[in-house]
Amino acid sequence: MKAAVLAMGPTGFGVLGAMGLALSCGAAGAFVVHVASSCPLTANGSLGGFDLTVAFNKNPLVCYDPDAHIFYPCDGGLLHGVATFVAFILNYNATWVQRAEARRQACTELAAQFWAQTALRRTPPQVRIVPIRISNDPDTVRLICHVWGFFPPAVTIQWLQNGLVLASDDTELLPNGDWTYRTQTTLRASTAAGSTYTCSVWHSSLEQPLQVDWSPNLSPGMMAQVAVAAMALTLGS
Incomplete structure (x- = not known):
């Protein structure tokens, strides 16, 4: 045999x-x-x-x-x-x-x-704004709103400036290995003082939108923390 x-x-x-x-x-x-x-x-x-x-x-x-x-x-x-x-x-x-x-x-x-x-569960998203300086345009910054760890995949993201809705690009959903999703959207923003930019995220797991603010008035220490967070997000994805 x-x-x-x-x-x-x-x-x-x-x-x-x-x-x-x-x-x-x-x-x-x-x-x-x-x-x-x-x-x-x-x-x-x-x-x-x-x-x-x-x-x-x-x-x-x-x-x-x-x-x-x-x-x-x-x-x-x-x-x-x-x-x-x-x-x-x-x-x-x-x-x-x-x-x-x-x-x-x-x-x-x-x-x-x-x-x-699995399919019926609701996992709320996490949100963070990461600013990227534009070397040839010191008066403008590119803001990236990272949204991750949510399920189901349907999500709506809006940019606001001082509470007013701005236009934003369509987002592309990417699956994670743990049955959650992630996405991001970008916005060119002015570095002039006086404006607050908000990334507002709507998801079925939330009773109200999850909002994260960014302002050009951040201190150098806060900017350093944001930079570290951006690196962690990049390596984690």
Whole structure:
């Protein structure tokens, strides 16, 4: 019998043995057998189906039909004979059908909980304004409003000058690795004293807009802190 690696627990050795016996007469070398199941959710969070597959070297070999409660060969190539034999073994042992049904039941029970913890959750954004000096224009500064860590992705950002709404560029949403999003928008602002610029962020997680102000009257110490924060944001993204 050829060498094998099992990724489906000790109860799967019967299937592995059947595969090994079926493949022992061929030229197959080491192989990996694993069981994969999935239950996709629809756009409203309801269960969209259930799939369970016994895979051989990452290729589907035997699939489960949840309506008929049987396993069937889903490999129509060179291993179709092996797939038919393995499907017969799985259907002969009621434990495998029970295991498949237990996984489908788990999907049904956990779908609502998973949906609530992911798609329906509300994570408020964080906001920071970073000023960038323009070397050839000392009377103008480029303000970058960084908005990050929010979910769902829908967000509205406005620039205000002394409380009056200004036009701003469209923002591009970028996903983070923790199911949150980030974006930024820029504004050219005057360095003349007397104006306060505000980045106002509207998001479904907030009861009122989150607003952060910037003024050209910042002290050198505050400017240094902003510069450090800008570097941290750049490195963090």
